[in-house]
Amino acid sequence: MPLRVHSMKDTLIRLYNYTCKRIFHHDSPLCLHTIRNELLRFEGGSVDLQIDNETGIAVMTLNNPRKMNAMTGKMMVDMSDCVHELEQWQEGKGLILRGEGGNLCTGGDLCFVKKALHFGDEMAIYQHDTLTRLLNLPLISVALIQGHALGGGAELCTACDYRVMSPGGRIGFVQIKMGLTTAWGAATRLTKLLGRRKALELLCSAKILLPSAALVSGLVDHVLPEGCENELLETQKWLLENFIAFDASLMRAIKSQVVHAEHAADVALALEKERKLFVQTWGGPAQLKALAANIKHKAPLKS
């Protein structure tokens, strides 16, 4: 593992961050700012936000289609910025998270992963912060799973309130096959979502689920009809009809002040433990072996 040489400034920032964590139990903005600068060194792709004040629905698009929207460091920063913009959007009702080019996301960009083996804790801190803020938004959020949602891509889906899948969709928490535990907080959120038995099965088997199995498991809430011409539009319709037809301020208050407040109360500690476990696996022998094996995570032919 490469040794990192810290400047005096770097050491002081680390000390400040450590103190913030011990005394105030949160990651300091300074810590996130330092990580942001480091992540920006890993270029490629973007995450783009389109806000529509008329419908009250925003669309966040992962845009790195050549790599099936695998996430680079830059995309992580973009996503955090998009969430920040949504936090300021007072008229918003709904959010759809999607990927460009027929896939949602195949997890961490493996080129980035290989260069960031010294940087697992920092990446996890940053992604935990972004995805917790994403889930906390006072909007009804839906992940649209077209094509692959693998590894980190499946983790992103758990940071939305709902999941809609296209007939060609597939989702799998393949981290264990990559010698890892979840990097971005999905184990905690999945357990909340599906209960212990199902969460354990999905996390420990690395199974890739096709739409019918994903629906039966409860991981996915709706499967789009076969032959549907515009899946994004269809997802917007589903969101409008089922969740955001009524008063926006009441809907926002119900989510953020009641339903989510109850959820958030007991997850912080679990997320912290999940992150610490992940750091022990990142850059370890099992991950290095998996990276060298160039694994392709193929879905079963039918559920």
Ligand SMILES: C[C@@H](C(=O)O)C(=O)SCCNC(=O)CCNC(=O)[C@H](O)C(C)(C)COP(=O)(O)OP(=O)(O)OC[C@H]1O[C@@H](n2cnc3c(N)ncnc32)[C@H](O)[C@@H]1OP(=O)(O)O
């Ligand atoms: C951070 C961590 C976590 O959550 O804890 C993780 O995410 S662990 C999970 C990390 N993700 C993975 O291990 C996914 C590895 N990739 C695969 O399993 C496979 O690519 C599939 C996603 C099943 C697709 O297979 P298929 O045969 O259909 O296409 P393909 O393999 O030719 O992929 C098309 C192009 O996308 C690229 N590509 C796909 N996924 C990528 C990824 N995660 N990072 C970097 N490049 C990726 C391929 O290298 C290829 O580029 P070229 O055409 O240039 O060769």
